Amino acid sequence: MNSRKTALSFAAAGTAAGVVGLVVLATPAGAGEAPPALPPVSAEALVESVLNTDAIPALTGSVAVENNLGLPIPGMPASSGEGDSIQVWSDGTGKGRLALAGGRSETTIVDDGATVWVWDSAERSVTKVPHQGGVADKPVEGKFADPAAAAKELVTAMQQDSTVSVDGTARVAERPVYQLVLAPKPTEKTLLREIRVSVDSELRIPLQLEVLANGQSDPAVKVGFTEFSSGAQDPKLFQFTPPAGTTVSEKDVPEEMHGEAVDDWLSQADLKTVGRGWDIVATGKVPAEALTAAEGMSERGGQDMFALLGTFGKEVHGDFGTGYVISASVGTAVITEDGKVAVGAVPEQVVLDAVKTVR
Amino acid sequence: MTVAVDAPIVTEQRTKAPVGRLLRSELRFMIRRPRTLVALGVLAVAPVIAAIAMSVATTTAQNGNGGPAVESVASLVSGNGLILPVFLLLLSLAMLLPMLGAMWSADALAGESQTGALRGLLLAPVGRLRLLAVKAFGVAVLSLLAVVIVAVVSIVAGLAILGGDGMLTMSGNVLPFGESLGRIALLAALVTVQVWAVAAVALAISAATDHPLVVLASTLGGIIVFTILGNIPALDWLHPVLLTDAWESLGDVIRDPMPTDGMVNSVLRAVCYLVIGYSLALARISTKDG
Structure with a gap:
């Protein structure tokens, strides 16, 4: 019968479309994409431009941490924990927000410029940490005051024991990046093969860090953005008001640390x-x-x-x-x-x- | 010549009853089944029991008698009634709602085939596609009804028993009442799509067998197998294909700002299963002998 044939061909087409759709959904985006063509840059110039970027710009993104060390690290999710993700926001003026999402709980850290608020949904508690003006950070900033000199110093220091090179381009979180590679000289006895830093070609901020060990094809540690977009963020994200019915405790972490x-x-x-x-x-x-x-x-x-x-x-x-x-x-x-x-x-x-x- | 033209028109008029009346009668037929009424009744009572249990558990937890698991759930629920629909929808999506969807799919074709009612329908001059569409519509509307019952009853129960006038999200801020209801409506829609996907696959199985129990057992078995596969880290390459693996991301509705990637992916995945399920059901029913 003709209508039966039509129905069957519809059904076959529908099944095929559904299966293809599932396969497309399962395929990671950007797989097999050619690396972007970017103007060549020397390792020194790349490091200098990274140091030149004085503040983190306004951005939002998801960060994934992969750990193939073969040892559990406290506070660091293993690569199997796919439900866990880290979402970050920054407004470019030093305020920031961090959401660590677990399967059934979330830890949110909000830095509103004066106070750091830590919210724990499992405990329904808020911890308040006032800022200490960043005394400890000053000397480091002073050292990097002149990015050109600092970059030269840094690269020279690194070159004593390692080869520093820019190893082509790639894409991280769908953004074109330069790959800065630090590899130990053959005389070094280290277990590490190389350290690979992916630097955003436009914003010149590191988007991904990979640590590769000898005899391992996958990075032992990989920390990087899986999603990234720059631009102004909603200022409401960087405010936090402890909700009613929560316990708020104040902590003076910097003093405790010192x-x-x-x-x-x-x-x-x-x-x-x-x-x-x-x-x-x-x-x-x-x-x-x-x-x-x-x-x-x-x-x-x-x-x-x-x-x-x-x-x-x-x-x-x-x-x-x-x-x-x-x-x-x-x-x-x-x-x-x-x-x-x-x-x-x-x-x-x-x-x-x-x-x-x-x- | 006029006779030759007239004849097909007459048969066409006879085969096509008004669609509205067909769908209404199918729905009335399904809803009047005692098991449907019992199932919907259970769905309506469960949120009330859960709300009372949570409120008791919270009091116990505050006295320091509850376990850590109770505390972690109860800590958000206490005085935060609008979070109850979210917990209950996610909880019932894990097993109860797919089971009901599968049950109605099983009744729709396999059940009627068992009692012999389907034979009459297949022999009648009714398009097979039309028959399947009416059956699928009935299952889809009942699934939607089930989700709406859970959502509405748990909103009322949550507000009445647990209290609160806004939703304290997992991210630690309080959403106003209207936006909270919007989040619950969004979750209800997302859950409905997932139940539809399960029911579509169940309908395909239902078209292939004469025993409703086979449909129910294989659908629920499939969900359990999918859940187990989703918990094996070594099979992570398979996880993006599993329907159940996307369900966890639906809990993102109680985060603020709301991450949408997981939800969009879960809907697309469900649509794929929906298309596959209906296509296979169509293939089977159009080749089925009267």
């Missing part, structure tokens, strides 16, 4: 660095109290901590006593039973050499 407790801890930790360039290893000591506190709770508590380290890492013996080595794709850490610690983006042997220098 408080005596932290200073004491830092001096006790005896932080030092060994090596230079890519092979730099940070060494220190976990304060005796931290270990005794862990052991003091119960005899088993202290043992359990090392048992836990044992499951994460590998037990090693040497001049420094007994320790545990924890390896990730981008670095190695060692902690000994008497509290010596060494961390660096280097192979195990270099870290073990470094921990021997700790007294």
